[in-house]
Amino acid sequence: MNPLLKVLVVDDSRVSRMMSSAMIKSIRAGVEIVEADNGDAALLAQKATPCDIGILDMNMPGMTGLELAAHLHRLNPDMPLALLTANVQDSVRNRADEEGVHFFRKPVREEVIGQILDTLAPQR
Amino acid sequence: MSIADETKHAPARATTPAERLAMSDLQLDAMAETFNLSLGEAAAVFSQLVQEEIELSVPTVELLPRAALIERLEIMQDSGPHSRLCSITQRFDAAGAFHTDTMLIFPEDDSLEIVRRMLGDEATAETISELEQDALAEIGNIIINGCMSSISNLFRKEITGTLPEVVINDSRTLIMEHCTADDVLVARIGMHLAVHNVSGFVLFMMDIPSIRSFVGEIEHLFDI
Numbered sequence: 001m002n003p004l005l006k007v008l009v010v011d012d013s014r015v016s017r018m019m020s021s022a023m024i025k026s027i028r029a030g031v032e033i034v035e036a037d038n039g040d041a042a043l044l045a046q047k048a049t050p051c052d053i054g055i056l057d058m059n060m061p062g063m064t065g066l067e068l069a070a071h072l073h074r075l076n077p078d079m080p081l082a083l084l085t086a087n088v089q090d091s092v093r094n095r096a097d098e099e100g101v102h103f104f105r106k107p108v109r110e111e112v113i114g115q116i117l118d119t120l121a122p123q124r
Numbered sequence: 125m126s127i128a129d130e131t132k133h134a135p136a137r138a139t140t141p142a143e144r145l146a147m148s149d150l151q152l153d154a155m156a157e158t159f160n161l162s163l164g165e166a167a168a169v170f171s172q173l174v175q176e177e178i179e180l181s182v183p184t185v186e187l188l189p190r191a192a193l194i195e196r197l198e199i200m201q202d203s204g205p206h207s208r209l210c211s212i213t214q215r216f217d218a219a220g221a222f223h224t225d226t227m228l229i230f231p232e233d234d235s236l237e238i239v240r241r242m243l244g245d246e247a248t249a250e251t252i253s254e255l256e257q258d259a260l261a262e263i264g265n266i267i268i269n270g271c272m273s274s275i276s277n278l279f280r281k282e283i284t285g286t287l288p289e290v291v292i293n294d295s296r297t298l299i300m301e302h303c304t305a306d307d308v309l310v311a312r313i314g315m316h317l318a319v320h321n322v323s324g325f326v327l328f329m330m331d332i333p334s335i336r337s338f339v340g341e342i343e344h345l346f347d348i
Contacts, residue, residue, distance in 0.1 A: 012287070013258055013261065013262040013265070014255065014258045015242075015243070015255045015258045015259045015262055016262055018255075019243075059265070059269070059285065059287060060287075061287060085269075086169070086265055086266040086267075086269035086270060086273070087269050087273060087285075088269070088270070088273040088277075089272075089273045089276040089277060089282060089283065090276070090277050090280075091276070091282040106169075106266050107169065107172050107173045107242075107266050109172060109175075
């Protein structure tokens with residue numbers, strides 16, 4: 001049996017976290033989800049319950065999703081991360097590329113969540 | 125000076141904001157095309173959000189005195205059974221070149237319908253009520269950022285924004301609280317769902333220096 005996949009979902013919008021979490025669970029069985037509503041809370045959560053992959057919003061109170069990505073990569077350079085954001089400026093997309101973060105566009109949809117899971121944690 | 129005073133003291137034929145800014149037809153046309161592109165982007169995102177194909181009206185772009193904008197919104201506000209509008213506002217700054225308060229406005233009833241569609245058929249009335257403010261903020265965030273990202277990519281200029289603020293109020297209060305500029309750049313697009321007409325405004329509220337700077341970016345973009 002495959003070990004449980006742990007997914008960190010970080011978004012200041014509660015409804016977006018709820019939708020992402022529900023879609024992840026409907027697509028993949030046996031997934032544990034850890035939610036956080038800002039970067040600081042996400043870092044604390046990741047230290048307490050290390051997750052395998054992370055799905056991050058960009059525009060949040062406090063640190064941005066890309067700043068959070070840099071912190072998460074300092075904790076674990078191999079952690080696959082996705083930026084799921086409405087901020088689809090080329091400059092943000094380029095900085096995500098430089099940080100090694102996959103870029104996906106909001107709104108939260110099952111198709112997009114499926115692509116994120118296939119990219120960050122392909123099933124064997 | 126109040127709007128009533130402004131009206132009382134207005135000349136017989138008031139100059140339009142475009143005339144006061146000395147904008148040519150070509151500049152106005154280029155501005156319309158810029159917003160056409162960005163509002164089209166926002167509409168595509170909106171369609172994904174409500175999980176339904178939507179019919180779009182032709183976007184219109186106007187420079188209006190603030191009092192005229194309030195009159196327009198009052199017409200929109202009175203079209204529904206409740207006389208309030210829902211607004212989601214974010215302030216953007218384009219690397220010091222221009223700044224704008226960008227506001228997405230729906231009649232209050234329409235905004236609730238959009239939340240229902242975003243959350244899906246399984247969402248109970250209790251859930252919708254509990255998540256309404258958060259969902260509206262996220263809807264505004266997605267649509268407004270779609271719009272501003274498009275403008276950023278066209279101008280090749282990074283634009284930073286604040287987090288969305290949701291306010292439900294009458295049109296006069298909404299505009300008076302958010303808009304200090306005398307002239308307002310108003311880009312409007314109608315978005316109609318199959319079973320429920322939803323008409324939304326996107327407003328770009330800029331002061332005169334910002335409008336001039338914005339026009340400068342457009343001139344550079346279109347080489348005019």
